[in-house]
Amino acid sequence: MHSANRNLVYAGLLIAVGLALQYAEHLLGLSGALPGLKPGLANMITILALELLGVRMALAITCIRSLLGALLFAGFSSAMYSVPGALGACVVMALLRCSRRLGFAGISVAGAFANNVCQTAVSALVLQNAAIVSYLWLVGPQSILFGIFTGLGAYFSCRVLKQHGKTRSVEV
């Protein structure tokens, strides 16, 4: 397949899978009472996009995925924190990918952390609710736990895609 077409197909598929993951998270009720605390399964899609399609496409996919997800499952107001959170995670992970020594787990954990901190910061400012700040210490262990999980998920999906789909990795 022509590479531009292939990338477009991948972008569409990644957005669709990302939305499905967000919906699964929503169905399982993992979103919780706090806007900042959730596992962020869709972060897997951002990692895959960075690995398969490069930084620019990953940013676009992340932006569309989080905006659509917020509009579909949680209402417009939640887009205010989910979009900056997802984009922040994407930028942090894109920067960390410059280091060849880091594995998927480390990059994913840093992304989850960036996502949570951005969301907490935005929701504390928007809701004028200082109470959220007192949950910040939870963000560290939570990012590590879910980050490793999503990072390994992305690693195995990536390995399968590259073996069977003959997809080249984007080298930084």
Added chain:
Amino acid sequence: MRKSFTKWDVSIFIAVLGLAFGLYFLCTGFLGEPVSIEVEVAGKPYARYEMKRYHQPEEIQIRTQYGSNTLRISDKDVCVLDADCPDKLDVKQGAIHKSGETIVCLPNKLVIKISGERDLDALSE
């Protein structure tokens, strides 16, 4: 292809933990010493208690259309002694004593929080 897990990832984990605790202490430090206890019912301010007036701990009952909770307020902390909600998570949580901390009773739509000397309002201006 990149590895799934390397020893360098551990340094990321340590940095993330350190940053989370650092941010937490920075933010709670920013809020200052605890000053008052604010009670919200269904998202609206319901009552406010100045902590320095409670050298003697006092029991206060909050009875609303959503349910009833009994608080114990002192000049250092606040806790929920009893509640008619089914899960009693607010009672099990125990006392809170730092600025920004909250006790939430979802069934009774009750939020109890400790306000500090400074508010986040100052941050967004």
